[in-house]
Amino acid sequence: MDIQLQQVGYAYAKDTPFEKRALFDVNLHIPSGSYQAIIGHTGSGKSTLLQHLNGLLKPSEGIVKLGDLTIEAGKKAKNLKPVRQQIGIVFQFPEHQLFDETVLKDIMFGPLNFGVPREEAERRARVLADQLGLPEEVLEKSPFDLSGGQMRRVAIAGVLAMEPSVLVLDEPTAGLDPRGRQEIMDLFHHLHMEKGLTTVLVTHSMEDAARYADRVAIMHDGRCVLSGNPIDIFGDEERLAEYRLAAPRVVRFQRKVEAQLGYPLDRLCLTEEQ
Numbered sequence: 001m002d003i004q005l006q007q008v009g010y011a012y013a014k015d016t017p018f019e020k021r022a023l024f025d026v027n028l029h030i031p032s033g034s035y036q037a038i039i040g041h042t043g044s045g046k047s048t049l050l051q052h053l054n055g056l057l058k059p060s061e062g063i064v065k066l067g068d069l070t071i072e073a074g075k076k077a078k079n080l081k082p083v084r085q086q087i088g089i090v091f092q093f094p095e096h097q098l099f100d101e102t103v104l105k106d107i108m109f110g111p112l113n114f115g116v117p118r119e120e121a122e123r124r125a126r127v128l129a130d131q132l133g134l135p136e137e138v139l140e141k142s143p144f145d146l147s148g149g150q151m152r153r154v155a156i157a158g159v160l161a162m163e164p165s166v167l168v169l170d171e172p173t174a175g176l177d178p179r180g181r182q183e184i185m186d187l188f189h190h191l192h193m194e195k196g197l198t199t200v201l202v203t204h205s206m207e208d209a210a211r212y213a214d215r216v217a218i219m220h221d222g223r224c225v226l227s228g229n230p231i232d233i234f235g236d237e238e239r240l241a242e243y244r245l246a247a248p249r250v251v252r253f254q255r256k257v258e259a260q261l262g263y264p265l266d267r268l269c270l271t272e273e274q
């Protein structure tokens with residue numbers, strides 16, 4: 001699904017004394033099948049932007065296009081349900097939204113709610129649990145008896161069980177240990193590559209953005225100040241410094257390799273500096 005934001009502005013508590021403008025004139029095109037990273041400091045507007053990607057928030061100004069659906073400031077939006085089915089959002093600490101009696105039921109909840117037959121919902125849940133490294137015996141347990149890392153996996157499986165065509169990830173590895181982080185990021189990468197899932201990753205981690213994304217946008221004070229491919233964005237250390245950001249280690253490593261080779265590489269190395 002192609003996603004476009006055109007001159008999007010957003011104000012919380014608009015037209016009240018508490019009005020807080022969080023987005024200004026954001027233009028961003030996320031083509032179908034791409035892996036878009038959105039980075040920026042806390043308070044730069046990333047979460048606000050993300051909530052426009054499935055109509056949770058409607059723009060105060062401008063236009064959001066989600067596939068064939070257009071959401072325009074000041075106009076009543078059409079039925080958002082079909083789009084919400086196609087865009088899966090993994091919110092920060094998604095395990096806080098677990099609620100069902102068993103892990104299996106929790107993963108099946110979304111599909112059942114959207115009319116997927118029980119057998120198919122269960123099949124999806126079992127396949128996903130396996131892909132996410134959740135042992136079979138876990139499926140009948142209460143999600144609240146699991147470790148933090150396992151709970152996170154259950155919550156992610158619940159989003160994937162809807163078989164979305166777009167996956168939006170808001171700091172999906174926050175609070176996980178390095179091994180858990182790597183496994184989950186690799187899973188998303190795999191889904192993106194194998195299934196062509198359009199992926200939008202909101203992250204603080206420049207390293208993850210450099211390693212996984214094919215497009216990067218930088219948010220600063222509610223504006224999208226830079227967007228493009230990771231080589232161009234991360235290669236411009238002066239511009240990054242203007243926004244108090246430093247080039248990721250993988251990019252600095254690549255620069256070293258290029259200096260030794262005597263010519264530039266046309267994509268980022270996925271190898272980390274030793």
Ligand code: ADP
Pocket residue numbers: 012013020021022040041042043044045046047048049
């Ligand atoms: P980020 O995700 O990059 O940390 P946010 O989108 O959460 O940034 O926040 C952008 C700005 O909007 C911040 O100044 C924040 O304080 C403000 N903000 C976020 N949520 C609300 C809200 N519910 N009400 C009022 N202001 C908010």
